[in-house]
Amino acid sequence: MKNAEEKLSKLNKDLAKAKTFFLDNIKDIDSPIHIYTHLDADGLSSGAILGKALYRERLPFQITVLRQLEKSEIQSLSNKIKDNNGFLFFCDLGSGQYLELQKNLIINKKFTSFLILDHHLPQDISNKEEIDSINEIHRNTSPWHINPYFFDIDGSKEISAAGLCYYFSKCLNSQNLDLSPIAIVGAIGDIQNQYTNKSFQGLNSLILEDAKNSGLIEVVNDLNFSALRPINEAIAYSNEIKLPGLTNNAAKTLVFLKTLGILIENTEGSVKTLNELNQDEKQKISSAIIEYASLKLDLEPSNIINKLIINRYILREEITHSELHDAREFSYLLNACGRTYNASLGIAIAMGDRKKIYKQSKEVRQNYRKLLHESLFWIENKEKIQQKEYIQYFFGENVIPENIIGTITSILIFQNIQGIDKSKPIFGLAKRKDENVYKVSGRAHEKIVKKGVNLSEAIREACIHLNLDVLGGGHPPAAGTKIPVDTVESFLENCNLAIQNQLKHIKS
Numbered sequence: 001m002k003n004a005e006e007k008l009s010k011l012n013k014d015l016a017k018a019k020t021f022f023l024d025n026i027k028d029i030d031s032p033i034h035i036y037t038h039l040d041a042d043g044l045s046s047g048a049i050l051g052k053a054l055y056r057e058r059l060p061f062q063i064t065v066l067r068q069l070e071k072s073e074i075q076s077l078s079n080k081i082k083d084n085n086g087f088l089f090f091c092d093l094g095s096g097q098y099l100e101l102q103k104n105l106i107i108n109k110k111f112t113s114f115l116i117l118d119h120h121l122p123q124d125i126s127n128k129e130e131i132d133s134i135n136e137i138h139r140n141t142s143p144w145h146i147n148p149y150f151f152d153i154d155g156s157k158e159i160s161a162a163g164l165c166y167y168f169s170k171c172l173n174s175q176n177l178d179l180s181p182i183a184i185v186g187a188i189g190d191i192q193n194q195y196t197n198k199s200f201q202g203l204n205s206l207i208l209e210d211a212k213n214s215g216l217i218e219v220v221n222d223l224n225f226s227a228l229r230p231i232n233e234a235i236a237y238s239n240e241i242k243l244p245g246l247t248n249n250a251a252k253t254l255v256f257l258k259t260l261g262i263l264i265e266n267t268e269g270s271v272k273t274l275n276e277l278n279q280d281e282k283q284k285i286s287s288a289i290i291e292y293a294s295l296k297l298d299l300e301p302s303n304i305i306n307k308l309i310i311n312r313y314i315l316r317e318e319i320t321h322s323e324l325h326d327a328r329e330f331s332y333l334l335n336a337c338g339r340t341y342n343a344s345l346g347i348a349i350a351m352g353d354r355k356k357i358y359k360q361s362k363e364v365r366q367n368y369r370k371l372l373h374e375s376l377f378w379i380e381n382k383e384k385i386q387q388k389e390y391i392q393y394f395f396g397e398n399v400i401p402e403n404i405i406g407t408i409t410s411i412l413i414f415q416n417i418q419g420i421d422k423s424k425p426i427f428g429l430a431k432r433k434d435e436n437v438y439k440v441s442g443r444a445h446e447k448i449v450k451k452g453v454n455l456s457e458a459i460r461e462a463c464i465h466l467n468l469d470v471l472g473g474g475h476p477p478a479a480g481t482k483i484p485v486d487t488v489e490s491f492l493e494n495c496n497l498a499i500q501n502q503l504k505h506i507k508s
């Protein structure tokens with residue numbers, strides 16, 4: 001923790017400079033402050049945190065949610081700038097495009113009033129070990145660029161964009177401490193609670209301390225199933241815990257649960273959710289699953305417990321057992337909004353709306369869940385995964401749209417989906433409706449990232465090799481880009497070669 005505190009104190013020094021820069025630059029603005037953010041749960045959380053912080057300062061603002069900060073987007077943004085009387089925030093995007101922003105805004109338009117708060121590797125940096133280059137970017141882009149890698153903080157694991165926006169907001173006004181739960185929601189959205197039993201490390205754990213100390217979050221142990229679905233369905237359709245004979249069979253799972261002698265129905269006669277079960281009932285289910293899994297899967301009970309029992313982050317101010325009570329479900333809801341063209345609902349909810357908009361979002365969430373299930377079912381049953389020697393890939397065809405290709409690719413590699421080889425990265429490709437391009441999402445399991453696989457680097461290399469004038473990048477385990485449709489075969493072959501080289505390089 002001490003290490004994290006030291007890193008935070010360095011980050012805070014830069015945030016203090018960024019705050020002064022921000023306050024100096026907004027003295028004479030004559031238009032609302034414009035926040036550009038990404039459409040996923042971390043992006044929406046980031047936008048909401050900044051929005052709330054500006055609202056508190058009585059500063060007018062507007063938020064635009066983008067699928068990515070592409071070159072064309074930066075160009076049109078630059079074209080819109082007429083004078084220097086505005087201020088822009090880029091959160092959860094911007095670092096991977098900082099040179100483009102510098103060229104199009106600062107150099108071409110002499111526009112300097114913007115701030116990047118992003119946790120992705122900066123443009124042209126493939127690896128956090130490139131310390132000299134990272135330090136140089138830090139020097140050259142201060143004070144308008146805040147990025148965790150400047151302080152030896154791993155942006156893919158230790159802090160999300162929502163965390164950076166939280167620390168910036170807290171620097172602006174200590175009252176913004178109450179935005180810490182949303183920073184946790186953002187970090188969960190980016191799967192940063194990836195340590196034992198879904199715990200956090202680094203700056204995320206300091207943010208969690210803020211939230212716990214102010215009584216806003218409570219961490220409890222619970223079973224690793226959806227808390228909101230009927231328990232038999234939650235177990236049968238879990239993507240993380242696979243139980244032969246029960247998985248994908250809700251009826252059989254119900255019979256299994258009934259044999260435990262638990263009163264499985266609520267007063268309305270429907271099957272209880274995890275939320276409706278008491279501690280005793282949960283304990284019975286947990287023991288039965290451990291026994292079942294150790295017999296059927298020949299696993300050590302301790303391995304099963306590690307998967308089965310998780311930290312649940314409870315937002316204490318939310319209505320008990322609502323979607324927003326559990327940070328994981330909250331984050332799921334935001335993702336559902338962002339990825340189904342309902343980003344404004346997600347932003348409003350993360351900023352505190354609990355009325356009409358929140359009610360509307362329930363349907364969005366249900367449709368999103370259905371879309372994910374149908375997509376995964378289609379991939380598994382129609383055997384859509386194709387293989388090269390070092391990578392695997394699939395096309396979304398007319399089933400999986402661009403906005404969820406990344407989510408599906410993540411589920412395939414990070415959860416226990418049959419037929420997926422975790423020793424190879426996976427690439428999902430979805431044809432963009434309005435352009436002749438594929439959106440590409442790459443994901444790699446932690447075990448091969450540890451061996452040296454870096455998708456951000458592989459994707460950038462493939463783009464450079466093919467002379468593609470596109471921006472690509474992200475993190476070692478999760479990266480993306482877009483490519484012209486007719487380059488797809490050579491793009492995938494170049495990714496295959498890049499991964500082969502990364503693995504060879506490590507072995508030698």
Ligand code: C5P
Pocket residue numbers: 038068092096120406407440441442471472473474475478479480481482
């Ligand atoms: O789009 P997708 O979800 O596949 O992106 C994976 C990660 O890579 C995300 O964190 C995203 O923000 C990042 N990314 C990026 N630059 C791009 C495309 C994706 O930094 N051009």
